[in-house]
Amino acid sequence: MSTIKEYLDQNKDRFLEELKELLRIPSISADPEYKQDMLKTAEVVKSRLLDAGCDTAEVCETPGHPVVYAEKILDKDLPTVLVYGHYDVQPPDPLDLWDSPPFEPVVKKTDIHPEGAIFARGACDDKGQMYMHVKALEYMTQNGELPCNVKFMIEGEEEVGSEHLEWFIKENKDRLQNEVILISDTGMIAKDVPSITTGLRGLSYVEVEVTGANRDLHSGLYGGAVANPLNVLSQMIASLTDENNHITIPGFYDQVEELSEEERQKMAEAPFSLEEYQKKLDINNVHGEKGYSTLERASIRPTLDVNGMWGGYIGEGAKTVLPSKAYAKISMRLVPDQDWKKITELFQKHFESLAPDSVRVKVKPHHGGYPYVTPIDTVGYQAASKAYEKTFGKTPIPQRSGGSIPIVSLFEKELDSKIILMGFGLDTDAIHSPNENFGVWNYLKGIETIPWFYKYFTEMHQQ
């Protein structure tokens, strides 16, 4: 494994170019218009996996976007690493806030990344992080350093709730058997503070529609006398949280795991500067549930956020319309042991009960996922920790993330193995936002660290 640094030096320009090529395809899973681009991306991922040394690779059809499956089996008696990632990306809106087009990747130097960062939708989430694994495999196969079997499952629906992955996993249970699942779809605390994600929040995502009159009305002739769906929806949303930013849905907190004082104290020891945090976001104050710190609010506490809201006239200038309809997309991040299906039901029931009889309300559940927490005393975690120590010179910090990878808890349940979340992104990567980027240093560091995980995991597993 001593040759990995040399190999990176010799190949880094090509590694960057290959990633850029992948980033040029707008694989937006949420928008049916990009169906062909989704297929094209899957085909490119498949051929890159074959190039990197997989014995077989396949674009597997599902009722939705396809899953790319590939494998290289050395020996049935050796352990198997299953790599999960996704080739789909978030929609790039709002486009006007991008400094360069989202699907024309460019490398630019930034304060945090003097070595340059790749700017493009999906640069970090998750094409960049997924592709680290492809290149790490290439290194291992080219240099005779692959110590175990490896399987890849790269899906195309992560950004829309992995709707058909459960179906795929159940259909392919035997083929997917493994000793550990390796995922790079999270971040670390800082470039000099490596961390491994040990928890993820769950998710319930719904869309609501409030209807007043059967048509848009003149706000002068009807205003004051007929319900305005935008005013009503604002009131309904406002009532979902109280003055302490506590969520008011009955039963919402019933299953929430309360951390012990000891656990909270340990969390508080993680390096974090509130001043830095506020400065980076250009805010005068943070905002959240009373009684919890910012780190706690963003990881161990559930949330309710409006992700989008619209209705009435939203063009230039003024229009005195009393709209017929108002809409909102609302997501709730969940923590152990909240059941997203139950929470979705509680939301729906409560939201419907909030509506005055002057409007009609529809709640449409989009998707969801269970929260996940992993112990740190497993072989997988220890191998990952050792790999980071090797390449960063520091023991990584176990960290619970506020994000969600809804499918993670399903992996554990269906495939009966532990998941290791080795993320190399940073908070500043602007994933899901305009100007998403991924540090070139982080990309290469990921490729450097992954083979060490394979080595240590195989060694420790065989002991």
Next chain:
Amino acid sequence: MSTIKEYLDQNKDRFLEELKELLRIPSISADPEYKQDMLKTAEVVKSRLLDAGCDTAEVCETPGHPVVYAEKILDKDLPTVLVYGHYDVQPPDPLDLWDSPPFEPVVKKTDIHPEGAIFARGACDDKGQMYMHVKALEYMTQNGELPCNVKFMIEGEEEVGSEHLEWFIKENKDRLQNEVILISDTGMIAKDVPSITTGLRGLSYVEVEVTGANRDLHSGLYGGAVANPLNVLSQMIASLTDENNHITIPGFYDQVEELSEEERQKMAEAPFSLEEYQKKLDINNVHGEKGYSTLERASIRPTLDVNGMWGGYIGEGAKTVLPSKAYAKISMRLVPDQDWKKITELFQKHFESLAPDSVRVKVKPHHGGYPYVTPIDTVGYQAASKAYEKTFGKTPIPQRSGGSIPIVSLFEKELDSKIILMGFGLDTDAIHSPNENFGVWNYLKGIETIPWFYKYFTEMHQQ
């Protein structure tokens, strides 16, 4: 005047065709993209006024969209009627709710209009109603029935707050001198219940912007810890009204004229079926300020309506974004003696005070106008009433409308004359909404009634 019905019979097809031609030009004053169409419409109106018998007509430049001015002076000793109307229209959004394209007028039969109605943006508001006056003038000049002087002032900024009309009026005070101002930009109770509008609400229109972090964030990584501008804006809007739908802005009601029990009782006598009203709008219940009837809520009470609201991801599917910004367009309808400039200030001050320190708020005043009430014992009102009696066979009901024509109170102040609001539209005309239309019967009835007003007004004025 006995020949007006015959003249209508002979010319009604042409009258419809001419109106359709005007409706085909998308004169959307709110959108700078339609500047050329605005100019084109002004030119067409000018040439139609000349065709109808005006001695002079002119497209007068203003710092905004031009005003068309025209006149026919018979004799300086005769009284002068000043006709006001507007050639601009509301934006047609949302386009997908139109059954036929908004700028391709078609005549279709409806339940209310078995004779057909013209469907197009501006059909009623105000191209159709404005053009009735042009055709009434044509009849009078062609048949030697014009009894007095007439002036036309047709503006292009009514739908955006008549921003430059005050300037125009002050610049042209002498030229605009008149004995009465005649406007058809309102409605009547029903085809068989003629009414004359005696009051209009004022207006204050503002746009608000709430900013959280300096960029869109991932709702998993930041959700719960950083203010969500959509949640915050919803809370701020919700707090603008209380549980009785009373507006909570301090000082908002200070200048509101309270009607006497007698006046309210008289209002309650107007023909109105709540059941019909709810059925037409397909609502289970009305919604408004506690202690007032639907008719009162929509005419003599002030309101606060969100006319548009947007932020975050509003496309297909799901996006877990914590948006940086949220926006709303908010209008308040005002009643005597509320001062729109003062109300705008009160709103701004209060709204800014509502914002938590985790967000920043901007309030941008758009435009506004004063409320207006006119007495019914004037020569103008009596002449109009007599004209309706002649053509409808019924005395029209004086009615206060909930709509606003912000410029009306200015006319009274600057030109020192009374305004007569002879509207021929119906509530069901869907002005400002998709599928705006104007009954062919109403259009022709307007052209038939207007010359009688000229006759009676001149006679009564000279007595």
